[in-house]
Amino acid sequence: MITLLLVDDQNLIRQGLKALLELEADLQVVGEAENGQIAIGCVAKLQPNVVLMDIRLPIMDGVTATKEICQQFPNVNILVLTTFDDDTYVAAAIKYGAKGYLLKDTPSEEIAAAIRAVDRGYTHLAPGMMEKAMSGRVNETKTPLPPELAELTPREQEVLKLIATGANNREIAQQLYISEGTVKNHVTHLLNRLNLRDRTQAAILANTYFDR
DSSP states (O other): OEEEEEEOSOHHHHHHHHHHHTTSTTEEEEEEESSHHHHHHHHHHHOOSEEEEOSSOSSSOHHHHHHHHHHHOTTSEEEEEESOOOHHHHHHHHHTTOSEEEETTSOHHHHHHHHHHHHTTOOEEOTTHHHHHHHHHHHHHHOSSOHHHHTSOHHHHHHHHHHHTTOOHHHHHHHHTOOHHHHHHHHHHHHHHTTOSSHHHHHHHHHHHHOO
16 A cells, blocks of 8 residues: 655645545555645654655745655655646756656546656656756756856845745744845845746755755
């Protein structure tokens, strides 16, 4: 029996996925989590064989959670299941230890097959994902440190590093002894200056360049 932890911030998706996967005789959902932080706690407690991980999650994103889980629990395999096929997400997830990357429109039987493959230690990527993973890695080696990142002030770098840990604006404000409004301004400025879409991309960037 392959035990599973489902990580997705939408309860409806978790329930639908659970219903589909438990039609398979060899798959059992033993836990659910709505963000990356809770997921790490669930992995520690439940020790599932495979974690199905979404990327865009509140509090702690799926890439950061993947990195933490793979470091702390190397015997647990992670299969990313998300709606986002951005090169940055794919490359970062694979870099930090995910064994597979599928999109949510993947047929349930293929998801089940991917879970079995990942459980056996194989890599399972949706069509086109290998190219995206390699593209992200090639880009990373070509630009060791983006000039925009090097030009950030020390305070902005501190904020970026804390975003990478999954901290919200209030937590960042408390740690840096500044107001929540100031943190919000820093975050908005960072996203614009680095041409990033959201905090998840900011976390991936920080983990890539500040934590080697």
